[in-house]
């Protein structure tokens with residue numbers, strides 16, 4: 375059963391595997407079944423295939439079958455070693471350059487470009503000429519030097535696109551080290567590229583070894599398919615009609631190349647869990663737990679998510695966008711309407727006079743302009759404002775996840791840490807050293823990103839995504855303990871704990887968002903930043919998820935900064951509302967006051983446009 379599920383569904387891949395396995399078995403066991411040593415002479419020369427000599431003999435009476443099977447060992451080994459070495463170099467160069475950027479990337483990119491423009495075969499010939507020995511390993515190393523660059527370039531491009539994906543951002547936020555992010559988060563997503571690079575490097579290496587030997591540059595004392603072709607050519611096997619001498623190695627090189635190319639078709643199927651068939655698909659289709667009613671096939675849920683996202687953002691952005699064009703000039707002149715906070719409880723985060731700029735060629739863009747807010751323990755602070763008003767920049771400053779070239783030009787952000795004795799110590803978040811920041815994020819402040827579809831790593835099971843957080847913050851916890859905690863958290867957010875082994879694509883949009891919330895909650899933080907956590911969900915699922923968040927807030931008592939364009943939603947769920955416009959806080963106060971007595975013209979326009987739309991306020 376297990377073997378069955380491993381066996382690929384695609385006929386092409388099966389054919390490729392059969393070919394490669396056949397040659398590997400031949401290389402391993404072939405030399406054991408032949409009676410002749412590959413270089414032993416003394417048999418009748420130039421004999422065609424017979425019962426004694428299955429593939430005939432050479433001009434000096436050597437057994438061609440024996441040479442063929444011994445040659446298979448050398449050719450396959452050179453191909454495999456060069457394939458592995460070349461991928462190691464490509465992965466290091468491509469991943470490191472693409473992930474770290476900067477000077478390291480520039481240097482590595484120049485190096486890659488140089489190796490890309492030098493023709494491989496002439497370089498191979500020149501380098502081989504300088505080899506002190508021409509053994510298998512030396513030839514494999516030379517082939518590696520000439521073949522790593524194309525795969526490194528592709529990997530760099532892939533890494534550049536992956537490094538900005540939400541799940542990598544989420545991994546950074548959870549405090550994972552750079553090495554772990556590179557090799558555990560980014561690299562598995564680049565596996566199809568790496569595996570395919572390995573297969574093609576192996577083919578290229580087998581061909582290169584044959585080419586070098588054929589030109590007399592390989593090790594002529596070692597029997598390989600290439601050296602067989604070299605001696606056949608030198609002894610004019612074609613002219614004397616000794617086809618059995620050159621056809622087997624020539625054909626074998628072509629067939630093994632085709633076999634490896636065929637396997638390449640199946641790489642995506644194995645590297646990308648979405649494309650896997652069989653057991654995991656059936657599991658995905660099994661109804662389970664709360665929220666399963668909303669579960670549909672991957673494609674359908676992705677389409678629904680996209681639709682929901684476009685329609686919801688369409689309405690709210692449209693309404694906000696409309697107000698922006700008519701009211702901006704007047705609003706700019708209106709003073710901010712900041713009311714005293716009536717939220718009970720101690721402050722947990724205070725932002726004072728925060729200024730964040732993005733330096734650009736045309737001068738700095740002030741994305742957050744002298745903003746001051748206070749979040750209290752257990753409070754839900756709704757942050758609203760049109761697109762580009764600075765909401766994400768403000769929350770990213772609080773989480774210290776500002777992206778280049780953002781600069782904090784002024785102000786302070788304080789986290790009020792409650793000690794065991796019930797007292798509070800102040801932590802200057804903007805100056806928190808990297809190590810302390812890693813410990814602070816997730817255990818004291820967690821984040822639920824805008825779209826869980828992107829915030830969850832698509833190639834890791836749900837359990838592994840919990841592990842990412844727990845390994846960093848609870849290093850002493852056993853694997854069984856981590857799994858148990860993950861299951862408990864899934865249960866808390868209304869998901870069947872059995873789904874801990876599911877991949878993200880096997881969950882509906884709502885379930886993925888619940889998983890993201892469960893991961894945010896796993897260390898019981900004081901604060902959770904939710905950046906439009908329900909935008910991509912349809913209204914029904916959005917409501918279910920929000921109700922769950924509210925219940926959990928009751929249970930755990932964490933405070934939330936909830937960012938959205940949807941002011942009507944904020945009015946319903948928030949204790950306090952902050953409205954931003956072009957980087958400034960234009961209205962701030964208890965949600966009921968903001969609703970019943972909006973003072974800033976911009977908020978008034980927003981509320982009246984909501985009323986015109988018949989929103990539920």
Ligand SMILES: Nc1ncnc2c1ncn2[C@@H]1O[C@H](COP(=O)(O)OP(=O)(O)OP(=O)(O)O)[C@@H](O)[C@H]1O
Nearest residue numbers: 732739741760761762763764765766767768778779
């Ligand atoms: N990398 C950048 N370089 C220059 N300006 C930037 C950069 N990132 C953001 N900005 C500017 O900063 C301002 C605030 O952007 P921000 O993303 O914080 O807004 P937002 O309210 O979160 O928008 P949205 O709701 O669409 O996510 C905008 O004017 C934006 O153009």
